[in-house]
Amino acid sequence: MNELENARLEGLLETVQKPARYIGGEMNAVKKDWNGVRCTFGFCFADTYEIGMSHLGMKILYYLINQRPDALCERVFMPDADMADKMREAEVPLFSLESRKALNHFDIVGFTLQYEMSYTNILEMLSLGRIPIFGRDRAEGDPIVVAGGPCAFNPEPLAPFIDAFMIGDGEDVMHELIDVIRDGREKGLSRLDILRGLARLEGVYVPALYDVAYNEDGTLRSFAPNDPAAPAVVKKRVVKDLSAAVYPENIPVPYTEIVHDRMVLEIMRGCTRGCRFCQAGMLYRPVRERSMDRLLELADKLQQSTGYEEMSLSSLSSGDFTCLPQLIQALMDRYKDKRVSVSLPSMRIDNIVKQSLEETQQVKKSGLTLAPEAGTQRLRDVINKGVTEEDLVRSVTDAFECGWSSVKLYFMMGLPTETDEDLQGIGHLAKRVVDAYYAIPKEKRSKNGVKVTASASVFVPKPFTPFQWAAQDTIDAVREKQGKLRQYLKLKNVNFNWHESELSMLEACISRGDRRIGEVIYRAWKRGCRLDSWMEHFKYEEWLGAFADCGLDPAFYAHRERPYDELLPWQFIDAGVSQEYLKRENEKAKRVETTKDCRRGCNGCGLHTWNVCDWVKNPPLKDTDKMAAPLFD
Amino acid sequence: MKMIVVFEKAPRLRHIGHLDLMRAMQRALRRSGLPLRYSQGFNPHILLTFAAPLSVGMPGKREVMEVPIEGEMTGEAFLQKLSAALPPDLPCLSARPVDDRHPAPMAQLTAAIYQAELEQAPENFEATVQAYLAQREIPAVRKTKTGMKPCDLRPMIYGLTMKGNTLQMVLALCEKATCKPDLLLSSLFEFAQTPRPRALITRTQLLGEKDGVLCPLETL
Known part of the structure; x- marks a missing residue:
C-alpha cells in the first residue's frame, strides 16, 4: 500500500x-x-x-x-x-x-x-x-x-x-x-x-x-x-507422523476478543468412529495421535509464549485419545499454579473422564455439549452414531452430579430415512435429560436449575461420505419438520434452536457442486452477496437469481438422489476412502446396520492400502473392550 | 511490594479499548514469568491497576499502572522481564518499586497533558487561545451518566499552549472534575468561530500534585 x-x-x-x-x-x-x-x-x-x-x-x-x-x-x-x-x-x-x-x-x-x-x-x-x-x-x-x-x-x-x-494435510x-x-x-x-x-x-x-x-x-x-x-x-496428502510434524510454538495473541481466544493443542487428527454423515471423519483418516511428550512440550511453549489463561484440546473426538486421562492429569498438575484452565470441547464421558471433569471444574467450569445427532436408536444406527439413549442419560447424570446444569444437545434433521417418529424421539431425549437432572437428590445437584438447549441443523450431504449420493430435504419439507419439532420440544426447561433451511440448501448445492456452480457463485457475488453465513447479510433471493442467471436449478444439486453410476464432480480425487467402501456403507445404512469402530479391527475403507494406518494389523481394542459413547461434540 | 510502571500505548493501538488493553497487559505479565499476585475467588486474575483508562482512539505516551508482586526486586529487573514479554507497540518505559502502603497512583491523579495534532491550525491561533483562556468562565455542556449537564471548563484548564499545529492542553483528570480533551477542542473552536479541524489527540503525561505543584504521576 x-x-x-x-x-x-x-x-x-x-x-x-x-x-x-x-x-x-x-x-x-x-x-x-x-x-x-x-x-x-x-x-x-x-x-x-x-x-x-x-x-x-x-x-x-x-x-x-x-x-x-x-x-x-x-x-x-x-x-x-x-x-x-x-x-x-x-x-x-x-x-x-x-x-x-x-x-x-x-x-x-x-x-x-x-x-x-x-x-x-x-x-x-x-x-x-x-x-x-x-x-x-x-x-x-x-x-x-x-x-x-x-x-x-x-x-x-x-x-x-x-x-x-x-x-x-x-x-x-x-x-x-x-x-x-x-x-x-x-x-x-x-x-x-x-x-x-x-x-x-x-x-x-x-x-x-x-x-x-x-x-x-x-x-x-x-x-x-x-x-x-x-x-x-x-x-490427498497425509502427514504420517503427527509428533514429528510442525506445530506452532507461539501464535499471535489478539488484542481484541475473538471467538476462540485460547491456546489450542491438536492432540490427534482423524476419527475412527465412522459416522456416515460426517465428512471430517472420512477426510482426515487415518487417525494419528501426537505423543504425550510432544504435547506437553508444546503446551509449555505455548503457555510461555502466549500468556493465555485457557487451553483447549482439539481433535474430532478427543475422548478417543489413547492417553487422555494421563494427558489431562499432566496438564492439570502443570498449570494449577499458573492459573491456566484446561477445557475439553470434544469429549465423551466415561468413568475415567468423570474424574477429569471434576478436576476441570476445579480450575474453571465450561459448558456441556452433547451430540446425539438423531432422536431414535434406529436412525442413530442408520448414521452409525454409536451411542445409545442409556449412554446419553448416564453421561448427563454424571455431569449433573459434577455440578453442571446446562446442556446443549445437537441434532440433525432431514437425515436419510428420517420419519416423524425420529423427530418425536428428539423431544423424548430432551425430556429424558431434564428428568435425569430431577432424578438427582436436590443437595447433590446444581442450584441453578436445569437448562436444556436442543439445536437441530439441517442435514447437508457431503462428498466423500456414504451419504454423498443422498437427496437433501426440500425447503418446504424442512419447514414442516421444524414446525413439528417446535411442538415436540415445547417442554419445560427446554429451548429449541433451528437453522435457516435456505442456507443449508445452498450449502448442499455448493458442497456437491460442479464447475458450473462457480459461475453461480460469481453471479451471486455480482448481485451483492457476501458474508452469507452472517444472517444480516444473507440474500437468499439474490442466490436464486444467480442460479436463474446461469440456467441452473438448485434442486438438481441439492434435492436429487444421485445414482451410483453417475460420475461425481469430485471423483477424480483420491481421498483414501474408496468409492466402493462408501457405497457399502450407504447400503448398510439402508439396512440399518452399523459398522464397528476401526480401532476394533480394520473395515477396509481404502486407507489400509496406503501404509499410513498403524492400526490395520494391530487394532488397539478387542471386541470385549468397552468403549464409551462419543457424546461430546 | 508493588511496582509503579510507566508504559506507552503507541498510536497503532489507539483503537484498542481499555478492557482489551488490560487483558493484553495481563497476558504480557503472565508471559513475563514475574512473581505476580492474584485476586482471591473463583476466577482469580492478576492484580493490576491502571491509573486512568484511555479512551478508544487515543494513544498514550506515558501511561501509569500499578502491579503488586510477591517478594522484592529492583525496578530494572522488573522492567527487563516485562519488556521481553510485551509486543512492539506497548513498550514499558520505567518501573519503580514502592511499599504496599504507598498510595495508589489512581488516588493521586490530578490532571493530564494532552497534545492535539491539528490537521490545519487556523491563522494566528495563538492569540485566539490566549483570548479563550482570558475568559473568567467557559460555559459548556458535558455528557454524564445522567444526561447533559452544564459546567464551567475554566477551573479545569491548567494550561493551553499552541505551537505550530500542536495544541498542548493540561486538563483536570480526577474524580472530582474531569475535562475531556475532546470537549475542550469543541469549546475552543466554537469560541474561535471556525470549524474544528481533524486532530489526533495523544495523552502525553499523567500528573499528580505535590506541594501545590503539578508533577509526573509516576514520581509521586
Whole structure:
C-alpha cells in the first residue's frame, strides 16, 4: 500500500466498527523484511478477523511458512461489510495485517476453505485485493492463487477462481508448493509453466489443466486432464507422523476478543468412529495421535509464549485419545499454579473422564455439549452414531452430579430415512435429560436449575461420505419438520434452536457442486452477496437469481438422489476412502446396520492400502473392550 | 511490594479499548514469568491497576499502572522481564518499586497533558487561545451518566499552549472534575468561530500534585 492509501486507511479506521480487527501488531505476529525473502505468501481467511483468528490450520501454516528463512507469510482477513464498502469507496486495497501490503503484491495468495458459504467472500477479497477474479484473466505478474482445507476435497465450484488446490494435510505440500513457485518466478517461467510444475506435485490439483463435459441431463459426462503434467487422479496428502510434524510454538495473541481466544493443542487428527454423515471423519483418516511428550512440550511453549489463561484440546473426538486421562492429569498438575484452565470441547464421558471433569471444574467450569445427532436408536444406527439413549442419560447424570446444569444437545434433521417418529424421539431425549437432572437428590445437584438447549441443523450431504449420493430435504419439507419439532420440544426447561433451511440448501448445492456452480457463485457475488453465513447479510433471493442467471436449478444439486453410476464432480480425487467402501456403507445404512469402530479391527475403507494406518494389523481394542459413547461434540 | 510502571500505548493501538488493553497487559505479565499476585475467588486474575483508562482512539505516551508482586526486586529487573514479554507497540518505559502502603497512583491523579495534532491550525491561533483562556468562565455542556449537564471548563484548564499545529492542553483528570480533551477542542473552536479541524489527540503525561505543584504521576 502506498503512503496515500495508508493515510486514507488510517482515516477509515476512525469511522468503522471494531477497528481493532484491522490493525495487526499482536504479540507473536511475524513481521519480516520483504527485501530479505524470496517468496511472499498472503494467507487469506475468507471471514472476519474474529472467526479467522480462531482457526487452528491458519496458525499452523502461518508458523510453518514463517519458519522458512526464504519466505514470509502475512495474514489477510475479510473486512466486515462497512469496512469493505469504505475501502472500495476510498480506493484502499485489501491489505495484510503485518506489513499492510496490498494483496496483489504477494507472490502467492492462499485461501483456507472451511465452509462453503464463505465462497463469495473469496471473490470479494480478490476484488478488494486488486486481483482478477477469474484465473484465466490473471496476468504473468499477478499472484498465484491457491487454496486448501476440507472444502478443497470438492474443488470444482471454485475451479474458475483458484489456480491450484492443495488436497489433504498441508504441512508437507505447502513447502513443495512454495519451492515450485519461488523457483519458477526466479527462473522467469510463465504462469502456465509454474502451474504445470504445481500439477506434478502429489496432492495438487490445477483446474485449468482439466476439461469437463456434461450430458444433456446436466450430469457430468467426462472429466480428464488436457495436459501431460496433470494426473488423472489427484491423491490427498497425509502427514504420517503427527509428533514429528510442525506445530506452532507461539501464535499471535489478539488484542481484541475473538471467538476462540485460547491456546489450542491438536492432540490427534482423524476419527475412527465412522459416522456416515460426517465428512471430517472420512477426510482426515487415518487417525494419528501426537505423543504425550510432544504435547506437553508444546503446551509449555505455548503457555510461555502466549500468556493465555485457557487451553483447549482439539481433535474430532478427543475422548478417543489413547492417553487422555494421563494427558489431562499432566496438564492439570502443570498449570494449577499458573492459573491456566484446561477445557475439553470434544469429549465423551466415561468413568475415567468423570474424574477429569471434576478436576476441570476445579480450575474453571465450561459448558456441556452433547451430540446425539438423531432422536431414535434406529436412525442413530442408520448414521452409525454409536451411542445409545442409556449412554446419553448416564453421561448427563454424571455431569449433573459434577455440578453442571446446562446442556446443549445437537441434532440433525432431514437425515436419510428420517420419519416423524425420529423427530418425536428428539423431544423424548430432551425430556429424558431434564428428568435425569430431577432424578438427582436436590443437595447433590446444581442450584441453578436445569437448562436444556436442543439445536437441530439441517442435514447437508457431503462428498466423500456414504451419504454423498443422498437427496437433501426440500425447503418446504424442512419447514414442516421444524414446525413439528417446535411442538415436540415445547417442554419445560427446554429451548429449541433451528437453522435457516435456505442456507443449508445452498450449502448442499455448493458442497456437491460442479464447475458450473462457480459461475453461480460469481453471479451471486455480482448481485451483492457476501458474508452469507452472517444472517444480516444473507440474500437468499439474490442466490436464486444467480442460479436463474446461469440456467441452473438448485434442486438438481441439492434435492436429487444421485445414482451410483453417475460420475461425481469430485471423483477424480483420491481421498483414501474408496468409492466402493462408501457405497457399502450407504447400503448398510439402508439396512440399518452399523459398522464397528476401526480401532476394533480394520473395515477396509481404502486407507489400509496406503501404509499410513498403524492400526490395520494391530487394532488397539478387542471386541470385549468397552468403549464409551462419543457424546461430546 | 508493588511496582509503579510507566508504559506507552503507541498510536497503532489507539483503537484498542481499555478492557482489551488490560487483558493484553495481563497476558504480557503472565508471559513475563514475574512473581505476580492474584485476586482471591473463583476466577482469580492478576492484580493490576491502571491509573486512568484511555479512551478508544487515543494513544498514550506515558501511561501509569500499578502491579503488586510477591517478594522484592529492583525496578530494572522488573522492567527487563516485562519488556521481553510485551509486543512492539506497548513498550514499558520505567518501573519503580514502592511499599504496599504507598498510595495508589489512581488516588493521586490530578490532571493530564494532552497534545492535539491539528490537521490545519487556523491563522494566528495563538492569540485566539490566549483570548479563550482570558475568559473568567467557559460555559459548556458535558455528557454524564445522567444526561447533559452544564459546567464551567475554566477551573479545569491548567494550561493551553499552541505551537505550530500542536495544541498542548493540561486538563483536570480526577474524580472530582474531569475535562475531556475532546470537549475542550469543541469549546475552543466554537469560541474561535471556525470549524474544528481533524486532530489526533495523544495523552502525553499523567500528573499528580505535590506541594501545590503539578508533577509526573509516576514520581509521586
